[in-house]
Amino acid sequence: MQNPPDSGRILLVDDEPAFQRLGADFLRGLGHEVVVAGDAEQALAAFATLPAPDLVLLDLAMPPTMDPEAGLELVPRFARVPVIVWSGHGDHELALRAAELGAWDFLTKPIDPDMLRFVIARALRKAKLDAELRALRAAQAGDDMGLVGQAQATVQLRAMVRRVGPTRVSVLVLGPTGSGKELVARALHASSPQSENAFVAIHCGALSAELLESELFGHLKGSFTGAYRDQPGLVEVAHGGTLFLDEVGEMPPPMQVKLLRFLQEGTFVPVGGRSAKKAEVRVVAATHRDLEAMVRDGSFREDLYYRLKGVVLRTPALGERPADVPLLATRFLHRVAPRAGLSGDALAWLAAREWPGNVRELKALVEAAGALLLPDQPEVDAPLLRLAAGEADGDLPAEPAAPLEGLGPLDAALAELERRLVRDALQAAGGNQSEAARRLGISRVGLIKKLARLGLR
Ligand SMILES: Nc1ncnc2c1ncn2[C@@H]1O[C@H](COP(=O)(O)OP(=O)(O)OP(=O)(O)O)[C@@H](O)[C@H]1O
Ligand SMILES: [Mg+2]
Incomplete structure (x- = not known):
């Protein structure tokens, strides 16, 4: 039988066998599933068993002590779901303390069945709404993965990241400068099961072949001038996580060979070392260059290219x-x-x-x-x-220079003087802000701020 919409799985905690039976029958009659517990220990065990209850009904006076205080201590343990408590006497202070501890409602025995039905339905509805809200928030937060955009290409890119991210496949991200290649690499890492481990980025064009090798694979103390201590390689730092090889097209040929060996065998030898070490990383590489053309003209190794391009993702201009x-x-x-x-x-x-x-x-x-x-x-x-x-110069109102005297207070006169100097400098620089800033002896940003402050735009 299909459960009614406001039904749920209820944990009924009460020590009286008669009440357990009657209460459970009543609740089942309303369409709920019921789990019964006779004391605190049973209640906690039932609460921890899957499928977890959606709601707890709790008699505060429980064996062995039958002291309502002991029952109160249980309330926070069930905080994840609504807890409806009751006791044999309508003690106002007890009700207040239960509410303070997070109880949803307080009823007094003998329980009025209509009241119970109403309170349960309302609590379950609220819990369901809370859960929906949480799910929506989570979906929204994880939704665009930082990759903003609604164009078809962007939507597809996001779908691919979501699909490829959780795998261990190597990814090659291709796209022009500033189009989001690194963002994609980070999103891939974030959507992988290894997102708790490191994301390590290295720019392959910024370093000489020697330095790049020592950065990637580490070096031993004394292996070259300046190597004062052992230094672990970035592949070790990225172990278990993601290694982002940025601008991989710039990698010097000798390094290409060593990188390929690492990708194929998972082993590497630190600079100045003799024995091979192991590291396991997920590799994401990126470049704005035409790697295929580089393979054709021989400046990028073909075998490395195929190793890197497990999946190709493109970030369009x-x-x-x-x-x-x-x-x-x-x-x-x-x-x-x-x-x-x-x-x-x-x-x-x-x-x-x-x-x-x-x-x-x-x-x-x-x-x-x-x-x-x-x-x-x-x-x-x-x-x-x-x-x-930096294109606003044409808009500047051209005012004829007026004499400065009669401008009133010093502040206003100085502002006017500043305005004229700035305008003259811009004019003399042919509208070029950088040049005007140089003439004025200030930075371009300083000039832009001044223009805004003086209302010159
Ligand atoms: N779809 C996007 N949504 C939000 N921010 C983006 C998006 N694409 C790029 N950005 C932002 O634009 C900037 C450039 O992106 P990123 O560094 O990833 O580009 P890149 O392709 O690696 O550039 P380069 O080729 O110069 O290294 C970053 O600040 C990044 O956060
Ligand atoms: Mg980049």
């Missing part, structure tokens, strides 16, 4: 997924200015723009605009974006 721009921009803005919005003309300006630096460029621009918002400005608009992008 932002220009190929325009639907993501407003979503990303809003998300980035809210991180620096939680209550601010983007005006219609701002969104249009963003949509019309090209993004050679992809998401990273969009992020930097929106964050700069958010930082330039004046306290009374609720929205980032197109002029503010242009200002942040």
Whole structure:
């Protein structure tokens, strides 16, 4: 028989055999499943047994002591679910203490069946709503894995990350600069069963072949000048977790051989060492370069290429997924200015723009605009974006220079002087903010802030 919607699994804790039988029959008649316990020990054991109860009915006076105080101590042990307590006497203070300990409701024996039915139904409904809310929150939190976007390509990318993340397959992430390759690598790690272990990133182009080897595989004390002590390799740090080989296309050929051996055999020899060590890592590699072309022209080893590209994931250029721009921009803005919005003309300006630096460029621009918002400005608009992008100079009102005397208080006069100097410098620099900032002897960011403060935009 199908259970009614508000039915649940109830743990009935009462020492009176007659009440156990009658109560259990009554509850089963309402469609609930019932587990009965006669004392505290049985109750705790039943509570810990799967499937776990959804609700506990607890008689406070229990053997061996029959002291309601002892029953009260049980209430917090069942905190995960609603606990309805009762006792033989309607003691107001006892009810209050039970409530303080987290009890859902307090009834007095003899129990009124209608009241019991009502209280149980309400408690179960509340517990169910709580559970739904928790599940929704969890789903939402884990949902985009930090990969914001609704474009088809982004939705597919997320689906692939979710699918591939939990496996041990090597992943090669390909995409232009700033398009989210590292973010994908981190999302893969986060969605793997090894997410508790380390995620270790190494930039393969930033170091010489020798240094890269010593970083990856570690070195022994005295193996080269400056090696004052043994140093474990990053592959050991990443053991059990994920090793992210960033810009793997830049890896010098001698290192490519050593990396391949490690990937094939799971062993490596630290610099200056003799014996091989073991480490087990999940490898995610990324590059903005055309690895296949590099294989063809011989600058990247073919065998290593095939070893790395277990699964290939692509992070498309932002220009190929325009639907993501407003979503990303809003998300980035809210991180620096939680209550601010983007005006219609701002969104249009963003949509019309090209993004050679992809998401990273969009992020930097929106964050700069958010930082330039004046306290009374609720929205980032197109002029503010242009200002942040260093394109606002054409908009500056050109005022004829007026004599400074008669400007009133010193503050106002100084601001006016500053305004003129800034405007002149911009004009002399042909609108180039960096050049104008140099002429004024301040940083470009300093100039942008000044422009905003002086209302020159
Ligand atoms: N889909 C996205 N959602 C939210 N943030 C993103 C997304 N894609 C990229 N970003 C952000 O953009 C910035 C650049 O991303 P990331 O560093 O992952 O790019 P990359 O492809 O590794 O760049 P590079 O080639 O320069 O190394 C980061 O701050 C990242 O958090
Ligand atoms: Mg990167």
